[in-house]
Amino acid sequence: MNKILECIELTKKYANNFCAINQLNLTLYSGQxxxxxxxxxxxxxxxxxxINDCLIPxxxxxxxxxxxxxxxxxxxxxxxxxxxxxxxxxKVEELVTYFNDFYKNFNxxxxxxxxxDLGINPSSRLRTLSKGTKEKVQLILTMSRDAKLFIxxxxxxxxxxxxxxxxxxxxxxxxxxxxTVLISTHLIGEIENIIDRVLFLQNGQIILNxxxxxxxxxxxxxxxxxxxxVFRC
Amino acid sequence: xxxxxxxxxxxxxQLMEKIEKDIISGVYKPGDKLPSVRDLxxxxxxxxxxxxxxxxxxERNKLVYSRRTSGRFITEDETLIKSLKKSLATKNTQxxxxxxKQLGFSKEEILHLxxxxxxxxxx
Numbered sequence: 001m002n003k004i005l006e007c008i009e010l011t012k013k014y015a016n017n018f019c020a021i022n023q024l025n026l027t028l029y030s031g032q033x034x035x036x037x038x039x040x041x042x043x044x045x046x047x048x049x050x051i052n053d054c055l056i057p058x059x060x061x062x063x064x065x066x067x068x069x070x071x072x073x074x075x076x077x078x079x080x081x082x083x084x085x086x087x088x089x090x091k092v093e094e095l096v097t098y099f100n101d102f103y104k105n106f107n108x109x110x111x112x113x114x115x116x117d118l119g120i121n122p123s124s125r126l127r128t129l130s131k132g133t134k135e136k137v138q139l140i141l142t143m144s145r146d147a148k149l150f151i152x153x154x155x156x157x158x159x160x161x162x163x164x165x166x167x168x169x170x171x172x173x174x175x176x177x178x179x180t181v182l183i184s185t186h187l188i189g190e191i192e193n194i195i196d197r198v199l200f201l202q203n204g205q206i207i208l209n210x211x212x213x214x215x216x217x218x219x220x221x222x223x224x225x226x227x228x229x230v231f232r233c
Numbered sequence: 234x235x236x237x238x239x240x241x242x243x244x245x246x247q248l249m250e251k252i253e254k255d256i257i258s259g260v261y262k263p264g265d266k267l268p269s270v271r272d273l274x275x276x277x278x279x280x281x282x283x284x285x286x287x288x289x290x291x292e293r294n295k296l297v298y299s300r301r302t303s304g305r306f307i308t309e310d311e312t313l314i315k316s317l318k319k320s321l322a323t324k325n326t327q328x329x330x331x332x333x334k335q336l337g338f339s340k341e342e343i344l345h346l347x348x349x350x351x352x353x354x355x356x
Contacts, residue, residue: 033280172274173275213244216241221241224240
């Protein structure tokens with residue numbers, strides 16, 4: 001088991017002095033599928049953006065596969081942002097070519113297979129597709145890289161239940177003991193069986209870091225039920 | 234094959250129970266090769282590490298054994314399978330009797346009910 005992600009005393013303060021991430025320590029090892037869970041505004045996306053070098057931390061440091069965040073970490077991380085980040089004028093097949101040019105570890109065969117499986121027309125322009133289908137395309141591109149750390153920010157929010165099953169199936173069948181998958185989502189029940197570790201984030205700190213079976217053994221309830229209890233409004 | 238996992242109990246225990254049931258009911262025969270951890274995990278839609286843990290536990294209970302390079306196999310010890318079947322049957326019967334007692338049935342009434350059911354089936 002290698003350390004894939006290490007955050008040490010990580011802090012992010014925004015301009016209004018709001019502390020989104022507060023001295024957070026976290027280590028994730030290879031071979032894990034991890035759920036990053038927390039109520040709205042708990043800091044999930046801030047944390048993810050810092051790991052991806054999209055936000056500069058106020059304090060602390062992040063290592064990805066042993067390297068500080070930078071050029072090398074971008075090669076190791078495959079990131080699915082929570083917004084559409086692709087050029088909507090391009091065709092699906094052009095996006096595959098674009099990603100293939102962009103990333104050394106991109107596998108176009110895998111991408112085309114998934115496009116076929118999900119019945120997406122490769123010659124459609126992205127802007128002509130529905131919201132859910134756009135999300136699927138973006139997820140396909142993300143999952144088609146042989147990365148060390150996959151970071152998926154709300155990957156199944158906008159897609160129908162049948163496609164959700166396919167996406168979760170894709171994450172499982174791409175399982176690689178050398179890589180780590182970090183999934184942020186509110187659909188806990190949907191991902192509960194496929195993750196082995198769960199993180200609860202509250203006010204910028206990790207308040208729970210344990211395996212799904214540990215949660216069930218200690219609390220005699222599902223992660224979903226525990227979440228509703230811990231974060232009851 | 235459906236796995237039907239419930240929400241409050243450990244996932245690995247439920248996976249063990251399912252595979253045990255498949256061994257007892259003959260879905261897997263003694264000496265059969267089990268699918269790979271990865272294939273079983275994808276089929277059950279669970280994390281591969283959780284499936285790995287379930288199989289390791291089954292191995293500890295001697296219900297499956299692994300051959301270094303060729304994978305995991307169901308035990309050929311039929312006495313072991315029989316005793317597992319017996320203990321599972323006992324457990325199910327105990328649960329049933331306990332539930333019936335909670336409903337206020339005596340042992341005689343329970344037996345009577347079972348006879349009645351049996352007659353209905355025979356007709």
